[in-house]
Amino acid sequence: MEAAINTLVNQFKTFAGNDGSADTLSKEELRSLVSSQLPNFVKNSSDPAVIDQLMSSLDQNNDGELTFIEFWQLIGRLASKHGGFSQ
Amino acid sequence: MEAAINTLVNQFKTFAGNDGSADTLSKEELRSLVSSQLPNFVKNSSDPAVIDQLMSSLDQNNDGELTFIEFWQLIGRLASKHGGFSQ
Numbered sequence: 001m002e003a004a005i006n007t008l009v010n011q012f013k014t015f016a017g018n019d020g021s022a023d024t025l026s027k028e029e030l031r032s033l034v035s036s037q038l039p040n041f042v043k044n045s046s047d048p049a050v051i052d053q054l055m056s057s058l059d060q061n062n063d064g065e066l067t068f069i070e071f072w073q074l075i076g077r078l079a080s081k082h083g084g085f086s087q
Numbered sequence: 088m089e090a091a092i093n094t095l096v097n098q099f100k101t102f103a104g105n106d107g108s109a110d111t112l113s114k115e116e117l118r119s120l121v122s123s124q125l126p127n128f129v130k131n132s133s134d135p136a137v138i139d140q141l142m143s144s145l146d147q148n149n150d151g152e153l154t155f156i157e158f159w160q161l162i163g164r165l166a167s168k169h170g171g172f173s174q
Contacts, residue, residue, distance in 0.1 A: 001098050001124040004091040005162055009170035011088050023172060037088035068172040072163035075092055076156060083096035085110060085155040 008075065011037055012068055024065035027055050041078040095162065098124055099155055111152035114142050128165040 015033040016025050025033065034054070035045040044050045058070045066074075102120040103112050112120065121141070122132040131137045145157045153161075 001095060001120075001162070002126075002128055004094040004098075005128070005166045005169070007091040008088060009166050011091075013170065033088075039089075041089055041092070068167050068170060069163060072159070072166065075088070076159035076163070079092045079096050079159065080155050082092070083100065083155060 009068075012071055016068075021065060024067055025071060026065055027051060030055060030066060030071075038075075038078065041082060096155075099158055103155075108152060111154055112158060113152055114138060117142060117153060117158075125162075125165065128169060 011033070012025070013022075015029045015037075016022055018029050018032065020026055031045065031051045034042045034051065039045070042050070042054070054074065055064075055066070058066055058074050060070060098120070099112070100109070102116045102124075103109055105116050105119065107113055118132065118138045121129045121138065126132070129137070129141070141161065142151075142153070145153055145161050147157060
């Protein structure tokens with residue numbers, strides 16, 4: 001499990017470091033991460049409305065950037081759905 | 088990232104299936120998972136007080152079982168700490 005967790009942390013950092021704050025994801029960084037890393041878990045990621053909706057549902061402090069913990073909620077939601085757990 | 092997420096889901100299911108409810112972790116299942124899967128991220132997991140404290144901090148509805156989403160908060164906290172993100 002630790003290797004899998006490290007993979008998620010390192011991928012987050014890779015995408016978060018593309019522009020602006022190195023520790024948070026902008027909407028463009030989220031789009032890039034989702035389309036390349038989560039192609040089966042998030043459908044239609046090329047649709048701007050899909051990314052807009054994801055961003056607004058996750059960005060709890062509404063600053064246009066996702067922290068790691070905000071991002072973690074997204075992948076938890078995807079993992080729970082994919083694993084067939086009740087929500 | 089999807090492979091890493093699947094690893095976490097599948098490991099959770101493996102341990103959750105050991106006794107009782109197949110979709111939740113009892114304290115004993117949590118202890119077993121933490122000691123075998125998270126030996127570097129959770130120190131002193133052989134100390135019952137460590138597992139008691141983890142369980143009580145995560146089991147939000149206080150039913151003695153951790154759902155996948157409750158467990159996800161634990162690994163998010165560990166990942167955030169390990170990744171050096173501010174809490």
